[in-house]
Amino acid sequence: MSRAFTRRQALTIGAIGVGSIGVGAAGLAASTLGSGSAGSGSASTGSSGGAWREPSVLESADGVLDVTLRVAEREVDLGGSSVRMLTYNKTVPGPTLHLRPGDLLRIRLQNDLADPTNLHTHGLLVSAADNGDNPFVRVGPGESFDYEIQLPDDHPSGVFWYHPHHHGLVADQVFAGLYGAIIVDEEDWSVAPPRIVVVSDVTVAGGSVAGVSGMEQMMGRTGEILLANGAHSPALPAPAGSQQRLLLINACTSRYLDLRLGGLDAQVRGIDSGRRSPLTADRLVLAPGNRADLVITTPAETTDLVVAAYDRGQAGMGMMRGGSLTSPEDIVLSLVPDASAAVPTVAEAEPGTHRDLRQSQVDATRTLTMSMGMGGGGMRFLIDGREFDPDRVDQAVTLGTIEDWTIVNTSPMDHPFHLHVWPMQVLQVGGDEVTDPDVRDVVDVPAGTSVTVRIVFDRFPGRTVYHCHILDHEDLGMMGTIEAG
Numbered sequence: 001m002s003r004a005f006t007r008r009q010a011l012t013i014g015a016i017g018v019g020s021i022g023v024g025a026a027g028l029a030a031s032t033l034g035s036g037s038a039g040s041g042s043a044s045t046g047s048s049g050g051a052w053r054e055p056s057v058l059e060s061a062d063g064v065l066d067v068t069l070r071v072a073e074r075e076v077d078l079g080g081s082s083v084r085m086l087t088y089n090k091t092v093p094g095p096t097l098h099l100r101p102g103d104l105l106r107i108r109l110q111n112d113l114a115d116p117t118n119l120h121t122h123g124l125l126v127s128a129a130d131n132g133d134n135p136f137v138r139v140g141p142g143e144s145f146d147y148e149i150q151l152p153d154d155h156p157s158g159v160f161w162y163h164p165h166h167h168g169l170v171a172d173q174v175f176a177g178l179y180g181a182i183i184v185d186e187e188d189w190s191v192a193p194p195r196i197v198v199v200s201d202v203t204v205a206g207g208s209v210a211g212v213s214g215m216e217q218m219m220g221r222t223g224e225i226l227l228a229n230g231a232h233s234p235a236l237p238a239p240a241g242s243q244q245r246l247l248l249i250n251a252c253t254s255r256y257l258d259l260r261l262g263g264l265d266a267q268v269r270g271i272d273s274g275r276r277s278p279l280t281a282d283r284l285v286l287a288p289g290n291r292a293d294l295v296i297t298t299p300a301e302t303t304d305l306v307v308a309a310y311d312r313g314q315a316g317m318g319m320m321r322g323g324s325l326t327s328p329e330d331i332v333l334s335l336v337p338d339a340s341a342a343v344p345t346v347a348e349a350e351p352g353t354h355r356d357l358r359q360s361q362v363d364a365t366r367t368l369t370m371s372m373g374m375g376g377g378g379m380r381f382l383i384d385g386r387e388f389d390p391d392r393v394d395q396a397v398t399l400g401t402i403e404d405w406t407i408v409n410t411s412p413m414d415h416p417f418h419l420h421v422w423p424m425q426v427l428q429v430g431g432d433e434v435t436d437p438d439v440r441d442v443v444d445v446p447a448g449t450s451v452t453v454r455i456v457f458d459r460f461p462g463r464t465v466y467h468c469h470i471l472d473h474e475d476l477g478m479m480g481t482i483e484a485g
């Protein structure tokens with residue numbers, strides 16, 4: 001059973017979703033984060049698409065999960081038509097990896113593509129050194145690489161994911177189908193597991209994944225078809241009135257998911273690796289890369305889980321001014337009452353393992369500026385005026401210290417900031433204090449504003465990256481390196 005709520009708590013928290021600012025949770029407070037649409041919104045009564053399906057689950061045993069992920073182009077079924085996509089072990093999404101704190105994750109990545117690739121375990125608190133979660137690894141065509149990812153014993157439970165991170169090809173490879181879920185928890189899934197919902201988008205042209213223009217890269221490509229576990233708006237059968245636990249991942253290359261939860265009695269139990277007392281919410285915005293642990297209640301009639309149209313700013317300035325970057329309203333999935341369907345166990349929400357850092361002593365502060373500017377015959381995507389250079393160290397941090405980072409976005413477009421390895425506690429968004437503990441690994445920085453986060457560099461010496469999680473921007477250079485030692 002999930003924790004019970006008093007009506008007063010629910011009303012207080014619910015008010016976050018309809019226009020107030022700084023009350024808590026940047027992102028739960030969706031209307032503060034760049035969406036122009038008004039109203040609290042709600043799920044719509046409606047349609048149903050294809051049959052529900054979920055990725056296969058690979059589960060650790062005795063502290064180890066040993067898997068091979070074979071990366072290859074394959075024909076996959078997309079709503080009844082066959083499309084050539086990039087796959088992990090022949091499926092889109094790839095298999096779900098179910099881990100426990102303290103586990104060792106061994107992955108042999110076999111690259112059967114014509115291009116290089118590699119693997120990032122997004123959000124895991126693990127070492128980036130050597131054959132750990134190392135974004136500088138290159139696995140060439142025909143090659144394989146053996147990753148060893150050691151989760152610490154105090155690793156927080158939560159929803160994570162894996163995807164390629166080879167600079168210059170990340171957006172192409174993720175857009176073409178390379179993503180899968182990683183779930184860390186202590187729960188027994190043998191009876192009634194939670195629902196995994198990997199949300200992505202894709203555009204199909206001539207039986208393959210469509211390529212992109214330079215303009216689309218600059219804007220951040222948005223797929224024409226929204227997918228949940230590789231199907232468009234699938235129907236999820238569930239007994240009316242039953243609780244459904246959805247572990248939801250935004251694996252879209254550029255699209256923000258403005259989830260409308262009104263009417264579903266939704267509780268947000270976690271975002272990224274940050275656990276929280278369940279909050280009742282009518283809206284939840286997930287930037288590219290963000291994840292959520294949600295519990296919703298199945299209504300008595302067929303109801304769509306809707307993402308509202310979302311405006312993430314302008315593509316450029318002056319001569320380069322593009323159209324608005326608004327993704328259309330769409331349906332993630334359709335809840336269909338079915339008395340015979342299985343009811344997942346909804347375990348008590350686990351307490352967070354991140355300590356609240358707001359009273360902590362801060363050892364250093366720094367400011368990072370994300371900007372866009374003309375140069376070299378096109379739009380450039382920069383952090384601190386520079387494009388990514390893997391041979392340069394942009395931020396040197398000292399292990400054992402706590403830092404405040406202010407991320408400034410001087411551009412007319414929103415950029416979701418992702419730091420590998422070390423979670424970020426959001427302190428302020430656009431000058432407004434965040435009063436609830438809110439720990440994320442992707443923090444949206446709306447156009448023309450700044451966000452301040454607090455980071456504990458308590459472990460994991462080595463070198464990794466931070467970048468914009470609009471993956472086209474990352475590939476265009478909006479990335480920097482950090483070395484901890």
Ligand SMILES: [Cu+2]
Pocket residue numbers: 414415416468469470473474478
């Ligand atoms: Cu960006």
